[in-house]
Structures are given as structure tokens and as C-alpha cells.
Amino acid sequence: VKTAFESVELIVTDFLEVLSLECLAACIRTLGAFGMQGVDLNVSLTAVGLLWSTTDFLALVGNKFAAGDGDGAVAGDGDSGGGTAGDLNASSGSRGSGGGGVERGTADAGVTELWMSLFTQLAHLCVTVRPEVRKSAAQTLFSTLATHGGRLGTVAWERCLRRVLFPLLDRVKLESGVAAADVLGDDGADDGGGTARLLMHHTRNTRAKQWDETCVLALNGVAGVFHAYGARLKAIPDHRRVWNILLEFIRDAALVGSAEVHMSALTSLADVVKSPSDAAATACAAAPAPAATSNG
Numbered sequence: 307v308k309t310a311f312e313s314v315e316l317i318v319t320d321f322l323e324v325l326s327l328e329c330l331a332a333c334i335r336t337l338g339a340f341g342m343q344g345v346d347l348n349v350s351l352t353a354v355g356l357l358w359s360t361t362d363f364l365a366l367v368g369n370k371f372a373a374g375d376g377d378g379a380v381a382g383d384g385d386s387g388g389g390t391a392g393d394l395n396a397s398s399g400s401r402g403s404g405g406g407g408v409e410r411g412t413a414d415a416g417v418t419e420l421w422m423s424l425f426t427q428l429a430h431l432c433v434t435v436r437p438e439v440r441k442s443a444a445q446t447l448f449s450t451l452a453t454h455g456g457r458l459g460t461v462a463w464e465r466c467l468r469r470v471l472f473p474l475l476d477r478v479k480l481e482s483g484v485a486a487a488d489v490l491g492d493d494g495a496d497d498g499g500g501t502a503r504l505l506m507h508h509t510r511n512t513r514a515k516q517w518d519e520t521c522v523l524a525l526n527g528v529a530g531v532f533h534a535y536g537a538r539l540k541a542i543p544d545h546r547r548v549w550n551i552l553l554e555f556i557r558d559a560a561l562v563g564s565a566e567v568h569m570s571a572l573t574s575l576a577d578v579v580k581s582p583s584d585a586a587a588t589a590c591a592a593a594p595a596p597a598a599t600s601n602g
Contacts, residue, residue: 338427437516448527529574
């Protein structure tokens with residue numbers, strides 16, 4: 307595993323600019339696979355870090371397309387002789403103006419797909435068996451959204467919510483509900499591969515407490531996204547339903563779970579209420595009151 311990962315690490319650190327969009331997508335999926343493997347914890351954590359590094363490169367690619375410096379050939383990653391991400395350094399003036407908008411639009415859509423793939427891989431890592439990887443992946447996912455979310459259009463945001471963030475909250479809620487409350491061994495938690503066992507604080511010495519931490523990270527992270535991009539999310543068709551889904555997650559977290567999760571739910575609700583979007587206030591008014599289900 308280590309030897310194979312060293313090759314991927316070299317590609318990510320030194321050769322991303324010579325990859326086609328198709329190869330970039332494969333690279334992101336490969337990093338996700340190394341993050342999920344259970345042999346070496348350090349490899350998984352490093353893979354998460356490399357996914358974070360990849361976001362900077364994707365931002366650079368997006369900036370060059372926005373500035374009109376992208377070569378349409380980068381979209382032809384499946385063709386023989388297709389362009390590479392490095393072709394973005396070429397002047398768009400080297401091509402005729404006819405059809406350039408279509409080429410650039412196609413390539414821009416390809417970059418959006420890369421963002422979605424990256425978000426998806428990080429979300430998968432947020433629910434892996436090892437709490438250290440879950441924490442690192444969650445922090446990376448929501449830091450990426452906070453930093454680069456402004457690059458996403460309305461359609462991309464809707465996809466991100468419905469295919470990445472809401473399913474993530476669903477999975478975390480499920481895992482948190484079934485996690486065992488038995489105290490783990492004094493030598494630390496099983497990392498899923500048996501190669502690294504870390505000492506634990508008493509606040510994280512059960513799987514239930516470890517999943518509580520993941521729940522807090524996910525809930526606060528999604529609420530932070532709504533707070534930061536509330537005005538943009540309002541443009542999503544059926545945006546009231548989107549806001550209500552979030553409020554339902556917050557309500558459920560406030561009614562079920564540990565005190566830590568309850569407090570996180572209140573903090574998340576405060577973030578949503580402070581959102582500049584009018585949709586937040588509308589959704590709060592339309593959402594069912596928690597008191598109606600508290601005794602159910």
C-alpha cells in the first residue's frame with residue numbers, strides 16, 4: 307500500500323498540470339480509495355490531505371477558464387491527443403472564436419464534475435470506520451466548501467446538497483444511532499487495519515461518542531454552508547424544501563442523542579437563523595415545531 311501510494315502522492319504533488327480532466331477524475335477517485343483502505347492509517351490521513359491540495363489546483367483551473375485562458379482541448383480528455391490541464395496556460399487566441407464558447411462551456415462543466423467527485427470522495431471518507439479519518443475528511447470537506455463554494459452554480463449546489471451533504475447527514479445519523487456505547491480498550495481505538503492504535507480521551511472512549519463527534523462536525527458544517535451561501539441556495543428550485551430538510555435534521559439531532567449533539571443542534575439552528583437569506587426565516591416558520599414530536 308505504501309509503495310503504491312508514494313506513486314500517487316508524486317503525481318498529485320508534481321504532475322497534476324499534465325493530466326487530462328479524465329485522469330484528474332481518476333486521480334481523485336484513487337485518493338478516495340487510499341483514504342478508505344484499512345491497512346495504514348497514515349496513508350489514509352495523507353490521502354485526505356492530498357484531496358485538499360487538489361482543491362487548490364481545481365480552483366486554478368477554474369480561474370483560468372473564467373479569465374478566458376482555457377484551451378478547449380482540455381475537455382477532450384477522452385480523445386486521442388486530448389488536451390491536459392496544463393493546456394490552460396495556452397492563450398485562447400490560438401483558436402478561432404467560432405465555437406470557442408461551446409468548448410469552454412464543455413470544459414467548465416468538466417471542472418464542475420471534478421468538484422462534485424472530490425466532494426463525494428470526502429463525504430465517503432466522513433463515514434469510514436476510523437474516527438481520525440472521519441474527522442479529517444469532514445474538516446476538509448467543509449473547509450473546501452467554505453473556500454470554494456462560490457465557484458458552484460445553482461445546479462451544482464443542488465446536486466451537492468441532494469447527492470453529497472444530505473446523504474452524508476443521513477448516514478451519520480444512522481451510524482450514530484447504532485454505534486455501541488461499550489468502552490473501548492485502554493490502548494485506543496481500532497483503526498480498521500490494526501496498524502495504529504491511538505490513546506483516547508475519556509470523551510471519545512466509545513464508538514457512540516466518536517460518532518457523536520462526527521455528527522457534530524457534519525451538522526455544524528452543513529449549517530455553516532447554509533449560513534454562508536444562503537442567498538445563493540435560495541435560487542435552487544423548491545428551495546423551501548431544501549431548507550426544511552436541513553431543519554428536520556437539526557430537529558432530530560436536538561431530540562435524540564447525547565448532550566453534545568443537542569448543543570450542536572442548537573448552535574446549527576442559530577447559524578441558520580442568522581443566515582442573510584430570507585429563505586431561512588421562511589423555512590423556520592414553515593417547519594414543524596419540535597414540541598409536536600418531542601413526546602412521540
